[in-house]
Amino acid sequence: MSVPYPPQEPATTEWALGRVRPTDDEDLVAAGADLEPGTLLAAYRAGLFPMGLGDHGARPIGWWSPEPRGVLVPGEFRERRSLKKARAKFDVRVDTAFVDVMRRCADPEREGRWITDEIVSAYTEMHHLGWAHSIESWRDGELVGGLYGIAIGGLFAGESMFHTVPDASKVALAALVDIVRADDDPRRIIDVQWATEHLAGLGVAEWPRARYLTALETALKAPPLRFG
Structure with missing residues (x-):
């Protein structure tokens, strides 16, 4: 299938990851939420990305903002x-x-x-x-x-x-x-x-x-x- 251009904006979700702010000395900023498209986009736009905290990336979902x-x-x-x-x-x-x-x-x-x-x-x-x-x-x-x-x-x-x-x-x-x-x-x-x-x-x-x-x-x- 062809990939749409420009990308399609998904519905927003209940998770306010765009308002989460990292602390001075921690790469891990938050835990939980989901991986719905609206959640992921809000996270990336805020400088965050997901990586699970369990074994081999299992839940709970961690949201990261590395320093540096x-x-x-x-x-x-x-x-x-x-x-x-x-x-x-x-x-x-x-x-x-x-x-x-x-x-x-x-x-x-x-x-x-x-x-x-x-x-x-x-x-x-x-x-x-x-x-x-x-x-x-x-x-x-x-x-x-x-x-x-x-x-x-x-x-x-x-x-x-x-x-x-x-x-x-x-x-x-x-x-x-x-x-x-x-x-x-x-x-x-x-x-x-x-x-x-x-x-x-x-x-x-x-x-x-x-x-x-x-x-x-x-x-x-x-x-x-x-x-x-």
Whole structure:
């Protein structure tokens, strides 16, 4: 099915996550609520994202706002020569295997797994509404890497990525960067939640939470990203 553009605004929910404010020293901001589209959108617009507090991401749902926050400014992406060469080895597709990407990211063999069936269902619904997207790396007709996340205005909130062959997830990230900076709108940012050494090598920086929330407010005013 085709993904609607612009995204369809869902009904609001009873949960006032948009009014929740983090404390100075805690990444975890709240617990509970649900994963309805209106709840998720309110959370992302407030700088929050869900991750379960139980074993392997089970309920109760935790709502997180990291301090500091991992952020990639598209123009600061570091695409080394080896990655540029690797791009030619893959067929990059967008939104053709969203659920498959999520299932690969949720692989029970992965250390630190947190993506539950409930999360897959919730983000699949967001995908059908035009808010959630997958960037996929294919080789010889096989899905070998990719990432998924939520796009609101000029924000792409990355949730998870996977690869089964070297460079496949990096190629997907490079393709995402191309999409986000296609119109050179300086308000656009990619949120990666927590920075890692690997992501830092690709240009991801750690921002104080206050800086992220200020940039988020600006990014949300940008036109919706185009994935088609």
